[in-house]
Amino acid sequence: MAYNLGIPKLDDLIGDIRGGTNIMMIGPPMSGKEDLINIIAYRGLVDRDAAVIVSTREPGNNVLEWFERRNLNISMDRIGIVDCVTRTLGFAAPDTENIKMASSPVDLTGIGVKISQFFEHFWMEMQLRETRLCINSLSTILMYSNLQTVFRFLHVFTGRIKAANALGVYVIEEGMHDAQTIVTLKQLFDGMIEIREGDDGYQIRVVGLTPKPTPWFDYEVNGVDVVLRG
Amino acid sequence: MIETGIPKLDGYLHGGVPEGRSLVYYTYPGVAGDVFGMQTICHATSNGILGVYVASSTDPQMIRDQFSEFGWATEDYNGRFIVVDAFSGLIGADSQERYVVSDPEDVNSLTQCIKKVMEEMSEPGIIVFESLSTIMDLCGESETLDALEEWSQYAMLYDHALVYNFTAWPYSEETLLHVKENVCNSVISVGGITGDVIFGQYFGVLKVDWTDIARKSTLFKVLKPGGIRAYIPKILVTGPFDAGKSTFVHALSNRAISVDRLGTTIALDHGHVDRKGFAADIFGTPGQERFDPIVKLLSGEAMGIFLLLDSTNTTDFKRGKRMLEITESFGLPVVIVANKQDMSEALTPEEIRRELDMPANVQIMPAVAATGEGVFEAFETLVDMVMEVD
Incomplete structure (x- = not known):
């Protein structure tokens, strides 16, 4: 099983990403990480993969709308969203086909159960063998739980990604956590998508999936296309 | 005896959990173990037993909504369903509950509240903890394990049964062993049949000190509404x-x-x-x-x-x-x-x-x-x- 990110130039440089890979995406706030992670999920849907998105920042409906707004020709029954926001806002929203509600970002047990349920559904009932797990973002989870707790949670689920030959992408806000936190979490990942502020917008590169890091590229998100320059 | 209401389990436990004893649902991550505690308290309260639910990772109102998704209307239990709010303090929200843990990250604050509830319960009842692992994460492993002993002694004094949902995250071997062997009178293992993904769930008795162990595993499914079903x-x-x-x-x-x-x-x-x-x-x-x-x-x-x-x-x-x-x-x-x-x-x-x-x-x-x-x-x-x- 092999995956790609759906970012053409980067995909050419890093080649196929093997199944079971876990990637941290780290970058400053407002740098378009949310679009990027959704595009990675979208790329999987185009390839007939399934996508499980854990949303700790936006209600699940907003995430679903991101895909709907773009009029993408994809099958929505292959998207599963674990919504950690709606119920903390006091809305008693029930689970739907696409969205399962977790109580709060504190409820790691519940989040884990919902992720497992989507994986089981896609694997057993829909016979989909390639799934992408996108967690947006670990930073919110770290606001409510300590590093050790989040590490334990990730230790389990990065392991599940490997067992299922899936692809895991986990967003972290740069500048929100101390260096020790980032170093601790890095141990769990096979590679990183790094984003930084450049002279003319933001830049992106991939580290750890090839012997040497890729060069930095200026980038721009246009719909579901990530346009790299340089 | 307080029945758990989990199909087959009460048979394995020879009727349920005796008053003054404790039980932990020892759940592997990713398996829907929290429903066991929910079903246990709802079964007990619907049978006229006083039930207390200690909420540590969910807003109390959301908890009531979650129960009703399973078809358990807590408002029908005539005041026999009480929530201890150990969550709102965590996110700085106000609470409408009678029992509120002021600092959910301080085990002493939790102990104080739990003891108060036990004292004020008018009759022997059941106290179910939404997530012992969350308490452990917030308050510390050893601090929580020490507190558990205190809660157990207090519960015995008032003949209350204690039930914990515990997710077995990769804590230290020592902690996991302690939870499995020393903390409760009974341990119910709630696990997943894993291959590439978890494709089935089961439970079985790991430990019980008031009857012989039934060495059987039961497959289960969680239905909404309905709850745990032997499957x-x-x-x-x-x-x-x-x-x-x-x-x-x-x-x-x-x-x-x-x-x-x-x-x-x-x-x-x-x-x-x-x-x-x-x-x-x-x-x-x-x-x-x-x-x-x-x-x-x-x-x-x-x-x-x-x-x-x-x-x-x-x-x-x-x-x-x-x-x-x-x-x-x-x-x-x-x-x-x-x-x-x-x-x-x-x-x-x-x-x-x-x-x-x-x-x-x-x-x-x-x-x-x-x-x-x-x-x-x-x-x-x-x-x-x-x-x-x-």
Whole structure:
């Protein structure tokens, strides 16, 4: 099983990403990480993969709308969203086909159960063998739980990604956590998508999936296309 | 004894949890173990027992909504359902609950509140912790384990039963061992059958100090509404042509579908049964000989078998026995359903036993699938047989 990110130039440089890979995406706030992670999920849907998105920042409906707004020709029954926001806002929203509600970002047990349920559904009932797990973002989870707790949670689920030959992408806000936190979490990942502020917008590169890091590229998100320059 | 309300578990525990004792649902990450605690408290309170739910990762109002999603209306319990709010303090929200833990990250604050609740409960009741692991994460492992001893002693003093949901994240070996061996009078393991993903869930008793351990595992499924159901993934319904297999599957099932042509099953019948705490998926085979390869295909991994016979048609009995052979069901629980008992020429189950030359321990049950008579009795008999297999 092999995956790609759906970012053409980067995909050419890093080649196929093997199944079971876990990637941290780290970058400053407002740098378009949310679009990027959704595009990675979208790329999987185009390839007939399934996508499980854990949303700790936006209600699940907003995430679903991101895909709907773009009029993408994809099958929505292959998207599963674990919504950690709606119920903390006091809305008693029930689970739907696409969205399962977790109580709060504190409820790691519940989040884990919902992720497992989507994986089981896609694997057993829909016979989909390639799934992408996108967690947006670990930073919110770290606001409510300590590093050790989040590490334990990730230790389990990065392991599940490997067992299922899936692809895991986990967003972290740069500048929100101390260096020790980032170093601790890095141990769990096979590679990183790094984003930084450049002279003319933001830049992106991939580290750890090839012997040497890729060069930095200026980038721009246009719909579901990530346009790299340089 | 306070029943847990979990199908089969109260049998394993010889009635439930005694007053003053404790139980932990020791759940592997990713498995829906939290529903066990929810079902336990709702079963107890609906039976008139005072119940306290310690919320540590969910807003109390959301908890009530979650319960109602399972069909458990906490407002109907006439004040016997109390929430200790150990969550709102964590996110700086106001609380409407009578019992609020001011600092959920301080185990002493939690202990103080729990002791107060135990003292003020007007009678022995049950206290269920939404997530012991969350408390451990917030307050520290050793601090929480120490507090558990204090809570247990206090609960014994007031004859309250304590029930914990615990997710076995990769804590230290020492902590996990302590939870499994020392913390509670009983440990129920709630696990997942894992391959590439978790594709099945089970529970079993790891430890109990008030009765002998039943070394059995029970598969389960979580239904909304409904809660935990002991689950049998595959029960096969087979038998000769026109024995009434499809009618039986439809009579038994909450929902069912058949792949048939001109009224005869040509591929399979499938139904889902949810009854008295048990759920099962039922697969009906075609009966004509030309479909025998399908029968063999469908019978793989079946956990129990119904052999449907038309009680008026003795010439097909031999074919019925042959179909049992095709399913390679040797050693599996089998119930023979003597269908069409409403017909005047129907043989009785005992007459059928003689015709088939079946030993006395083989269950042959009378039924009229067309009216549903005897159908559920047959189901309950087979479920008991499947669940009794170690």
